[in-house]
Amino acid sequence: MKIEQIHHVAYRCKDAKETVEWYTKMLNMDFVLAIAEDHVPSTHEPDPYMHLFLDAGNGNVLAFFELPTKPEMGRDENTPVWVQHIAFKVKDRDELIEFKEHLEKNGVDVLGVTDHSIFHSIYFFDPNGHRVELACPDPEEEKLLKRLDEVKWDMLEEWSRTKKAPKHADWLHQKELAEVS
Template sequence: MKIEQIHHVAYRCKDAKETVEWYVKNLNMDFVLAIAEDHVPSTHEPDPYMHVFLDAGNGNVLAFFELPTKPEMGRDPNTPVWVQHIAFKVKDRATLVAFKEQLEKNGIPVLGVTDHSIFHSIYFFDPNGHRIELACPDPEEEALLKRLDSVKWDMLDEWSKTRKAPKHAAWLHQKELAGV
C-alpha cells in the first residue's frame, strides 16, 4: 500500500476569478475545472463556495476555495511568511529567469534567483498572499542529491536531539553566504 501522487492541493482565495486569471496570466497554468455548491459535500453544512482547479503540470492540480460567508482570510501569526509556500518546478534556469522577467513586467515583486546548490529559486506572492516559489534543478543536482541522501538520517537524528542545525549539509548555501 503506497500513495501514488498528490491528487490536488487546496488553498483558500479571496476572489476565485481573480485567482484563476492571475495563475493563467503569470504562471501559464490552464484553468481545468470549477465546482460550486451551497452545501459542503463532506460535512453537509450549509456554506456556499466556489472551488477552482488549475493544471500545475504532470498531473499536479492546484485548487482554491472562495468562501464568501467566512471571515476574511488570515495567516498563522506564529509562522514566518517564508515557511508556508507553494513550490513549482520549472525546466531549467533559462525558464526560471524568463518567469522572473514576466512576473516583474506584470508588476509583481520577485525575490531571487536564490542558489540552493541543488536547485535555484525565485519567490513572490499571489493575489491572496500565498508565497510562491519557482525552482529549477541545478545541472549538478543528481550528484548533490546523492551527497544529501547519505547524511539525511544523521542530520534528522542530531536535530531531534539538539534542535540546532546540523552542519552535515552546510555546503548548500556557503556560496551565498560568501557572497559568491
C-alpha cells in the same frame, strides 16, 4: 500500499475570478474545473463555496476555495511568512529567469534568484498572499542530492536530539553566503 501522487493541493482565495486570471496569466496554468455548491459534501454544513482547479503540469493540480460567508482570510501569525509556500518546478535556469522577467514586467515583486545548490529559486506572492516559489534543478543536482541522501538520517537524528541545525550540509548555501559577505 503506497501513495501514487498528490491529487490536488487546496488553498483559500479572496476572489475566485482574480485567482484564476492571475495563475493563467502569470504562471501559464490552465483553468480545468470549477465546482460550486451551497453545502459542503463532506460535512453537509450549509456553506456556499466556489472550488477552482488549475493544471500545474504533469498531473499536478492546484485548487482554491472562495468562501464568501467566512471572515476575511488570514494566516498563522506564529509561522514566518517564508515558511508556508507552494513550489513549482520549471525546466531550467533560463526558464526560471524568463518567468522572473515576465512576473516583474507584470508588476509582481520577485525575490531571487536564490541558489540552494541543488536547485535555484525565485519567490513571490499571489494576489491572495500565498507565497509561491519557482525552482529549477541545478546542473549538478543528481550528485548533490546523493551527498544529501547520505546524511539525511544523521541530520534528522541530531536535530531531534538538539533542535540545533546540524552541520552535515553546510556546503549547500556556502556559495551564496560568500557572495553576500
